[in-house]
Amino acid sequence: MRRAISITVLSALAGLAQAQNATPYDCGNFLTYGANPSQTKANFLQSPETQAWNWFVCLNQPSAQGSPNRVWEGFKPSDQVYLANGAQPKPYLPQQPTPMAIQAQAQKLGMNPNRVFQNLDSTQQVDGLILQMGNQVPAAQRGQPVRFHILMGQDTFNYILNKKIYNVNGQAALTGNLDFPSTAWELKTSWIWIGTDAAFKQKLENDGYYIIQAYYPDKNQYQVGYAALSGMHVINKLNANWVWTTFENVNNSKYTVTNAVPATPMTNTTGPTSAAKPVNLSFQATYPGLAKYELIGVEYQPVTQVLANSQLESAFQSTSSCLACHSTAAYSNQKGYFNFALKQQGGIVYPTTPLPDSAYAGYKKLDFVWSLKRAQWQR
Template sequence: MRRTIPIVVLSVLSGLAQAQTPSAFNCSNFLTFNGDQSGTLSTFQQSPETMAWNWFVCLNQADGSNGGLRVWETFKPSDQVYLLKGAEPLPYSERENLPSEVPALAQKQGMDPKGLFQFLGNDTAGSPQNGVQQVDGLALKMRSGAPVPPSKHEQLVRFHLLMGKDTFNYIVANKVYNRDGLAKLTSNLDFPATAWELKTSWFWIGTDQGFKTVLTEDGYYISQAYYVDSTGQYQVGYAALSGMHVINKLTPDWVWTTFENRNNPKYTVTNDTPPKPMTNSTGPTDAAKPVNSSFQQQYSNLAQYELIGVQYDQHRAEPKLLANSQLESAFQGSSSCLACHSTAAYSTKKNSFFSFNIDHTGGILYPTSVLPDKDFVGYQKLDYVWSLKRAQWKR
């Protein structure tokens, strides 16, 4: 049954969004729901889209330190949790040292060698730190034509996964940061209500200052970044944030929200012949549209980003599908954040993860509804956290 919202209600929601100014919504302890999960849930249920935007605003505020980072940039990158040799990660606030090549190249290119660098993957064959492959094994390409400069034609969009402190602490406490820990599970995982995860997508700019200017004018957030190319060489430069999943466990099924820059169709294309602008087929939802307009008017630095939609309860029919055009490009038609992540499970007998692919003539499909418990006999549920699939065997 489709969720319909009368015009009168939309007006109320829009007014509620307009009222949620920084003075009305407290960002100081939002990652722990200001110590009031039930109160936050009650407010969330009045307008999930308004709360999603409040969180997005809070995540994009300065973290208050001298480093000038946004709050979400202080989250722990998954590559520093699921280490290549399965070792125990450093404490949440500490970071592994950058490869020496990165600050050296940054210095030569006039960048800040002591600043933050997003790690956007390792393209060498067999690397578990793939930064361009989506769930279906495909990649998303930039267009071949303006405004993308010739040197960036058909380059791949890159991805990065991060987690909040309570997510990290739970993983460490339960020793599931490597496959050895997963193989010893005797019960389902149950993350705390204050667990958060983020997944981001990025356009690679490199050192092209002209392209950087164009993307800045189109409202993209720009960060220093690096990745390892297929030859093993470090590529250091700038990248532009094109999309972000924002996920937390305010509800038992988690809350799934996704944002992307509304100029993305100018830069990324489908894999059709000929390619078409990559648009989002799942939203913005009707409930998200008035809230987008209100928050975009309030926050000029985020004005080009829009909320696509919110999922949070497997028993709610709408929206059944939710995708980010940058993160679930080719399979938006069968993309449900909640349904796919509900299949996160591990078999200690088989030492393998649950396969959520559904056999289908002519291609692969993914579940758009939560599968029954009988499908998971012999598996330990991972409480929706598919990032655990990045865990490596200890060596």
């Protein structure tokens, strides 16, 4: 406990020292840490919050000069990796074209054909619950779920492809634990669904939300429209150690509500951390386009802490630890995926510190990558 507190204090002091000057960061090859992960890690340890913002800025730069899409929109979405029939996914590049059915609807709606369409295919948080839209949303949107999306960087995808673990068959054939490369990146995002409501879209834009073109399957058809980025986990493996940074929009409580009755505005109960606050002010002033997003906090090996995104872990913020939860990512041929929802005194809790190695007897560790649980059996 004493060690964790001292690291937090040092991190806060580093954030205060650097927060007054959000200097431009070289985004050219940031996904490979400028080909020098050890130096990037040294810089990261000086101020994790500053480095977290640098990554967030780079991910939200245009993917190319004049492009309407941002860098992260070129990541591989999980629905194109873990296929329904367990088949081998298509290569990372080129990006797969938007399905024709989506293109046809988008054309009728006058949407931009040069923009990427993201498939917001999930409505369940980690614990299987649904976060609802409410409060200042149009009546037609109240009670509808916030949607979620997982994407991965090229080195993450290549490792999954080469290991043949894009289906459960490949995971069942593992003879040892996984070890993703030091340039592995993964993103988990949350979205307020707008649909085609132009007034609601404008309201969210005024509140600083980044708006994308998106769709999701709905029974035997697709819903096509716009969605607003409410939260983002940025997960990367920096020189052999995993790092979690989490951002969300400061106005989320205006549009998302708890599942309680009556529903109340959803707020973050774990941050921004004391180290994140001054760094947030600096970067928000320097990058007006991201000014309504704030860093909630940073968690990195081997230090664990209670840290949550109100959009991604809303129902269990008080027992949310990114590293502790993801450290349980494991698969057993006899037991299936490890169940990180721990039964305790008739209820369910989630680990906030790593479990002992004995808990994983008979399991192969999946190196913190829980998105592998989306894999299907090859049929």
